[in-house]
Amino acid sequence: MSSLTIPFMDIKRQYTLLSPEIHAALQRVFDRSLFILGPEGKDFEKEFSQYIGVKHGIGVNSGTDALHLALLAAGIGKGDEVITVSNTAIPTVSAIIATGAQPVFVDIDEKTALIDCDKIESKITAKTRALLPVHLYGNPVPMKKIMEITSKHNILVVEDCAQAHGALSNGRTVGTFGHLSCFSFYPTKNLGAFGDAGMILTNDDNLAKKVTLLRQYGEEKRYHTVMNGFNSRLDELQAAILLVKLKYLPQWNKQRKEIAEQYSKCIKNPKITFIQETTTGYSVHHLFVMRTKNREDFRHYLQSNGVGTAIHYPIPLHLQKAYTNLRYKEGDLPITETIMREIVSLPLFPELTEDEVNYIINVVNKY
Numbered sequence: 001m002s003s004l005t006i007p008f009m010d011i012k013r014q015y016t017l018l019s020p021e022i023h024a025a026l027q028r029v030f031d032r033s034l035f036i037l038g039p040e041g042k043d044f045e046k047e048f049s050q051y052i053g054v055k056h057g058i059g060v061n062s063g064t065d066a067l068h069l070a071l072l073a074a075g076i077g078k079g080d081e082v083i084t085v086s087n088t089a090i091p092t093v094s095a096i097i098a099t100g101a102q103p104v105f106v107d108i109d110e111k112t113a114l115i116d117c118d119k120i121e122s123k124i125t126a127k128t129r130a131l132l133p134v135h136l137y138g139n140p141v142p143m144k145k146i147m148e149i150t151s152k153h154n155i156l157v158v159e160d161c162a163q164a165h166g167a168l169s170n171g172r173t174v175g176t177f178g179h180l181s182c183f184s185f186y187p188t189k190n191l192g193a194f195g196d197a198g199m200i201l202t203n204d205d206n207l208a209k210k211v212t213l214l215r216q217y218g219e220e221k222r223y224h225t226v227m228n229g230f231n232s233r234l235d236e237l238q239a240a241i242l243l244v245k246l247k248y249l250p251q252w253n254k255q256r257k258e259i260a261e262q263y264s265k266c267i268k269n270p271k272i273t274f275i276q277e278t279t280t281g282y283s284v285h286h287l288f289v290m291r292t293k294n295r296e297d298f299r300h301y302l303q304s305n306g307v308g309t310a311i312h313y314p315i316p317l318h319l320q321k322a323y324t325n326l327r328y329k330e331g332d333l334p335i336t337e338t339i340m341r342e343i344v345s346l347p348l349f350p351e352l353t354e355d356e357v358n359y360i361i362n363v364v365n366k367y
């Protein structure tokens with residue numbers, strides 16, 4: 001087999017395929033010249049919230065802001081604890097800390113690398129106000145269990161769906177379970193803008209109203225503020241792009257699944273194991289994550305054969321420098337720490353060609 005060069009991610013391929021549609025959408029916005037809080041944003045909020053199956057969608061500037069504003073709208077702040085995982089993107093935790101609350105970490109399940117539901121209850125204290133499950137890698141957290149635990153203890157649920165647009169848990173779309181759910185449309189996500197963008201979804205009219213105030217200076221009407229707010233709006237150019245792309249999301253998720261299934265079926269190497277899908281869920285395969293003991297050697301081997309890889313994520317958040325004041329130490333979350341030393345992500349995006357997928361499988365199997 002001749003040698004190929006395959007980047008870990010190539011978002012230009014998607015732009016190239018959609019270029020005429022994207023340019024027509026952008027032209028529409030330029031012709032209107034209304035760039036903030038206009039019809040594109042409204043339409044995208046409506047279409048995306050309908051796609052997920054939640055009453056309100058409020059577009060914001062990023063997934064990070066979505067989490068921050070959702071937690072603030074839920075009244076979470078100083079003195080509160082929010083339970084989540086350490087194996088996640090930094091913003092899951094930075095958003096909690098930005099509210100003044102304290103993140104409390106639960107270890108993860110060895111097979112799925114998602115929150116270990118059996119370990120949640122031991123972390124609940126009188127200060128626990130919310131649980132923040134992260135549907136990492138496109139793989140849905142078992143939400144039925146989460147909702148049972150949280151309703152028993154009267155705790156709010158804010159879902160981090162940044163990597164799981166369209167994933168199902170117990171037959172229902174993720175983002176429909178929590179009191180609030182948060183999406184990112186960072187360019188490399190399953191549904192990605194060409195810049196920063198995010199959305200908060202909720203079925204609760206009151207929470208929707210609060211989030212809407214928070215995203216624009218707390219203004220009830222122009223120049224009248226009723227609560228301290230921010231500037232976190234989804235702009236019209238990004239919304240127009242996302243409206244074009246949303247139509248393709250089910251097809252892209254299906255293509256991701258086909259590639260992931262091919263990897264799982266055809267990669268056979270005793271030095272490698274896979275992070276598994278939850279048995280109760282339907283993953284949208286944002287990332288394809290494997291485990292290997294000698295990760296740096298493996299990555300170097302793949303790179304020298306033209307295959308790009310990445311690590312999601314290399315340092316558990318409880319051991320990050322910024323969070324030393326949380327007073328966690330090595331050994332506190334043993335499964336998280338072990339897995340995070342071994343994980344490596346293969347290229348996985350809908351535009352990968354059959355030849356490229358076969359090439360990657362072949363190279364991995366020869367390691």
Ligand SMILES: Cc1ncc(COP(=O)(O)O)c(C=O)c1O
Nearest residue numbers: 062063064089091092162184186
């Ligand atoms: C799990 C998770 N949460 C939150 C975020 C934050 O999203 P954004 O980059 O749009 O701020 C991301 C994306 O980076 C993410 O992967």
